[in-house]
């Protein structure tokens with residue numbers, strides 16, 4: 633089985649930006665994103681290397697969170713064609729020291745507000761799936777690997793209840809059944825939102841002067 637890395641294994645050649653050891657015997661690195669074709673200019677909040685096509689080299693998922701005017705809109709049609717400013721990115725490792733942006737053809741097309749990224753094989757089919765927690769522009773995304781180089785957002789099929797304003801997330805198999813379980817932080821769950829709007833109503837009732845405080849934890 634090939635070793636997972638940015639490069640195919642070649643004897644005597646270090647992988648990725650790893651430059652081997654310096655004169656003092658310590659490993660050292662060189663910034664080589666430009667050479668590899670992954671010097672992405674998006675406003676990213678996270679990234680993960682994972683082998684989505686099971687060919688032995690690591691591909692790259694980049695989580696995007698671009699501040700833009702759509703963040704002031706609470707009701708708006710979601711962009712699901714890959715053209716949103718807040719669309720995440722997927723780069724396929726070509727195995728020759730270069731990457732190709734395969735975001736749209738791979739089905740990574742949902743507008744987001746990405747704050748958390750986790751990888752795991754949620755259906756135990758041998759292909760890694762992707763969980764993205766989004767704050768409020770879109771629901772969270774569960775990109776299930778279709779095993780043909782594409783992903784499909786199947787979160788409604790897998791999860792009956794989602795967070796309102798997701799922050800970070802993680803995956804771990806907490807009950808040792810072989811299936812990764814998911815944990816997502818919600819900044820504004822329903823009961824907090826209720827307190828918030830009660831506070832706003834009280835403020836309006838008093839002529840603009842707050843009658844109490846609303847704590848958003």
Ligand SMILES: [Ca+2]
Pocket residue numbers: 682683684685686687688689690691725
């Ligand atoms: Ca790969």
Ligand SMILES: [Ca+2]
Pocket residue numbers: 687689724725726727
């Ligand atoms: Ca590859």
Ligand SMILES: [Ca+2]
Pocket residue numbers: 752753754755756757758759760761777
């Ligand atoms: Ca899977």
Ligand SMILES: [Ca+2]
Pocket residue numbers: 804805806807808809810811812813
């Ligand atoms: Ca489990």
